[in-house]
Amino acid sequence: MHPDKVERDQVHQLTDLPNIGKAMAKDLEQLGISAPKQLCGRDPYELYLALCDLTGQRQDPCVLDVFISITRFADGEPPKAWWHYTAERKTRYRL
Template sequence: MHPAKVVREQVKQLTDLPNIGKAMAGDLQRLGISTPQQLHGRDPYALYLALCELTGERQDPCVLDVFIAITRFVNGEDAAPWWYYTAERKARYQLK
Protein backbone atom coordinates (compact mmCIF):
# COMPACT_ATOMS: atom_id res chain seq x y z
CA MET A 1 0.00 0.00 0.00
CA HIS A 2 1.19 3.52 -0.70
CA PRO A 3 2.55 5.00 2.56
CA ALA A 4 0.33 8.08 2.32
CA LYS A 5 -2.77 5.84 2.37
CA VAL A 6 -1.81 3.74 5.40
CA VAL A 7 -3.96 4.14 8.50
CA ARG A 8 -2.14 2.45 11.38
CA GLU A 9 -5.36 1.45 13.15
CA GLN A 10 -6.61 -0.32 10.01
CA VAL A 11 -3.50 -2.41 9.37
CA LYS A 12 -4.71 -6.00 9.62
CA GLN A 13 -2.99 -7.86 6.79
CA LEU A 14 0.41 -7.64 5.14
CA THR A 15 -0.85 -5.69 2.14
CA ASP A 16 -2.12 -3.00 4.52
CA LEU A 17 1.50 -2.16 5.39
CA PRO A 18 3.30 0.70 3.64
CA ASN A 19 5.06 -0.37 0.43
CA ILE A 20 3.65 -3.90 0.48
CA GLY A 21 1.81 -5.36 -2.48
CA LYS A 22 1.04 -8.97 -3.34
CA ALA A 23 4.59 -9.90 -4.36
CA MET A 24 6.23 -8.56 -1.21
CA ALA A 25 3.47 -10.07 0.93
CA GLY A 26 4.35 -13.39 -0.72
CA ASP A 27 8.02 -12.94 0.17
CA LEU A 28 7.08 -12.23 3.78
CA GLN A 29 4.91 -15.33 3.86
CA ARG A 30 7.84 -17.38 2.54
CA LEU A 31 9.69 -16.14 5.62
CA GLY A 32 6.89 -17.39 7.86
CA ILE A 33 5.34 -13.96 8.44
CA SER A 34 1.60 -13.87 7.86
CA THR A 35 0.53 -10.86 9.94
CA PRO A 36 1.95 -7.36 10.42
CA GLN A 37 2.26 -8.01 14.16
CA GLN A 38 4.82 -10.73 13.49
CA LEU A 39 7.20 -8.02 12.26
CA HIS A 40 7.33 -6.36 15.68
CA GLY A 41 10.90 -6.37 16.95
CA ARG A 42 12.26 -8.07 13.81
CA ASP A 43 15.58 -7.08 12.29
CA PRO A 44 15.08 -6.00 8.65
CA TYR A 45 18.67 -6.92 7.78
CA ALA A 46 18.17 -10.46 9.11
CA LEU A 47 14.90 -10.74 7.17
CA TYR A 48 16.68 -9.71 3.98
CA LEU A 49 19.50 -12.22 4.47
CA ALA A 50 16.99 -14.96 5.29
CA LEU A 51 15.07 -14.25 2.08
CA CYS A 52 18.29 -14.34 0.05
CA GLU A 53 19.19 -17.68 1.62
CA LEU A 54 15.70 -19.08 1.14
CA THR A 55 15.59 -18.15 -2.55
CA GLY A 56 19.21 -19.04 -3.21
CA GLU A 57 19.94 -15.67 -4.76
CA ARG A 58 20.71 -12.12 -3.74
CA GLN A 59 17.51 -10.12 -3.71
CA ASP A 60 17.33 -6.61 -5.06
CA PRO A 61 18.69 -4.26 -2.36
CA CYS A 62 15.42 -2.30 -2.53
CA VAL A 63 13.80 -5.30 -0.82
CA LEU A 64 15.92 -4.45 2.20
CA ASP A 65 14.68 -0.85 2.04
CA VAL A 66 11.11 -2.17 2.13
CA PHE A 67 11.92 -4.42 5.09
CA ILE A 68 13.38 -1.45 6.95
CA ALA A 69 10.29 0.63 6.16
CA ILE A 70 7.80 -1.96 7.38
CA THR A 71 9.66 -3.00 10.52
CA ARG A 72 10.08 0.63 11.51
CA PHE A 73 6.40 1.26 10.87
CA VAL A 74 5.30 -1.75 12.93
CA ASN A 75 7.55 -0.54 15.74
CA GLY A 76 5.91 2.89 15.82
CA GLU A 77 7.50 5.13 13.20
CA ASP A 78 5.41 6.97 10.64
CA ALA A 79 4.81 5.29 7.30
CA ALA A 80 7.48 6.28 4.80
CA PRO A 81 8.23 5.33 1.19
CA TRP A 82 10.80 2.55 0.91
CA TRP A 83 13.33 4.82 -0.81
CA TYR A 84 13.47 6.95 2.35
CA TYR A 85 15.71 4.20 3.78
CA THR A 86 18.03 3.73 0.78
CA ALA A 87 20.78 5.99 2.11
CA GLU A 88 20.72 4.20 5.46
CA ARG A 89 20.95 0.83 3.76
CA LYS A 90 23.83 1.94 1.57
CA ALA A 91 25.73 3.37 4.53
CA ARG A 92 25.14 0.44 6.85
CA TYR A 93 24.98 -2.56 4.58
CA GLN A 94 27.06 -1.39 1.62
CA LEU A 95 24.49 -2.70 -0.89
CA LYS A 96 24.10 -0.56 -3.95
Protein backbone atom coordinates (compact mmCIF):
# COMPACT_ATOMS: atom_id res chain seq x y z
CA MET A 1 0.00 0.00 0.00
CA HIS A 2 1.19 3.52 -0.69
CA PRO A 3 2.52 5.03 2.55
CA ASP A 4 0.22 8.05 2.28
CA LYS A 5 -2.80 5.75 2.47
CA VAL A 6 -1.69 3.70 5.48
CA GLU A 7 -3.67 4.10 8.68
CA ARG A 8 -1.93 2.29 11.52
CA ASP A 9 -5.17 1.17 13.17
CA GLN A 10 -6.31 -0.36 9.87
CA VAL A 11 -3.22 -2.52 9.32
CA HIS A 12 -4.39 -6.11 9.65
CA GLN A 13 -2.83 -7.97 6.73
CA LEU A 14 0.53 -7.72 5.00
CA THR A 15 -0.79 -5.73 2.04
CA ASP A 16 -2.01 -3.07 4.49
CA LEU A 17 1.63 -2.26 5.29
CA PRO A 18 3.38 0.65 3.59
CA ASN A 19 5.10 -0.35 0.33
CA ILE A 20 3.72 -3.90 0.34
CA GLY A 21 1.82 -5.33 -2.60
CA LYS A 22 0.90 -8.90 -3.45
CA ALA A 23 4.38 -9.95 -4.62
CA MET A 24 6.19 -8.63 -1.56
CA ALA A 25 3.51 -10.12 0.70
CA LYS A 26 4.31 -13.52 -0.86
CA ASP A 27 8.01 -12.96 -0.14
CA LEU A 28 7.20 -12.22 3.50
CA GLU A 29 5.03 -15.33 3.69
CA GLN A 30 7.96 -17.40 2.39
CA LEU A 31 9.87 -16.06 5.40
CA GLY A 32 7.13 -17.28 7.73
CA ILE A 33 5.60 -13.85 8.25
CA SER A 34 1.84 -13.86 7.83
CA ALA A 35 0.82 -10.86 9.93
CA PRO A 36 2.19 -7.32 10.30
CA LYS A 37 2.70 -7.73 14.05
CA GLN A 38 5.32 -10.41 13.32
CA LEU A 39 7.62 -7.67 12.02
CA CYS A 40 7.98 -5.97 15.40
CA GLY A 41 11.59 -6.05 16.54
CA ARG A 42 12.80 -7.81 13.39
CA ASP A 43 16.08 -6.91 11.72
CA PRO A 44 15.48 -5.89 8.09
CA TYR A 45 18.95 -6.97 7.01
CA GLU A 46 18.42 -10.45 8.46
CA LEU A 47 15.09 -10.68 6.64
CA TYR A 48 16.78 -9.68 3.39
CA LEU A 49 19.58 -12.23 3.78
CA ALA A 50 17.07 -14.94 4.70
CA LEU A 51 15.06 -14.21 1.55
CA CYS A 52 18.21 -14.33 -0.56
CA ASP A 53 19.12 -17.70 1.00
CA LEU A 54 15.61 -19.04 0.60
CA THR A 55 15.36 -18.11 -3.06
CA GLY A 56 18.96 -19.00 -3.87
CA GLN A 57 19.61 -15.62 -5.45
CA ARG A 58 20.52 -12.10 -4.41
CA GLN A 59 17.38 -10.01 -4.23
CA ASP A 60 17.23 -6.49 -5.57
CA PRO A 61 18.67 -4.15 -2.90
CA CYS A 62 15.41 -2.19 -2.99
CA VAL A 63 13.84 -5.18 -1.25
CA LEU A 64 16.03 -4.32 1.73
CA ASP A 65 14.74 -0.73 1.57
CA VAL A 66 11.20 -2.09 1.77
CA PHE A 67 12.12 -4.35 4.69
CA ILE A 68 13.61 -1.36 6.51
CA SER A 69 10.43 0.63 5.89
CA ILE A 70 8.07 -2.05 7.20
CA THR A 71 10.12 -3.04 10.24
CA ARG A 72 10.45 0.61 11.24
CA PHE A 73 6.72 1.06 10.74
CA ALA A 74 6.02 -2.06 12.82
CA ASP A 75 8.18 -0.58 15.58
CA GLY A 76 6.14 2.63 15.64
CA GLU A 77 7.66 5.00 13.10
CA PRO A 78 5.39 6.78 10.63
CA PRO A 79 4.89 5.17 7.22
CA LYS A 80 7.45 6.31 4.66
CA ALA A 81 8.14 5.45 1.04
CA TRP A 82 10.72 2.69 0.64
CA TRP A 83 13.11 5.00 -1.22
CA HIS A 84 13.36 7.15 1.90
CA TYR A 85 15.69 4.41 3.23
CA THR A 86 17.88 3.95 0.13
CA ALA A 87 20.66 6.31 1.26
CA GLU A 88 20.75 4.68 4.69
CA ARG A 89 20.96 1.22 3.12
CA LYS A 90 23.73 2.28 0.75
CA THR A 91 25.74 3.79 3.61
CA ARG A 92 25.17 1.05 6.13
CA TYR A 93 25.04 -2.09 4.02
CA ARG A 94 26.81 -1.08 0.79
CA LEU A 95 24.23 -2.87 -1.35
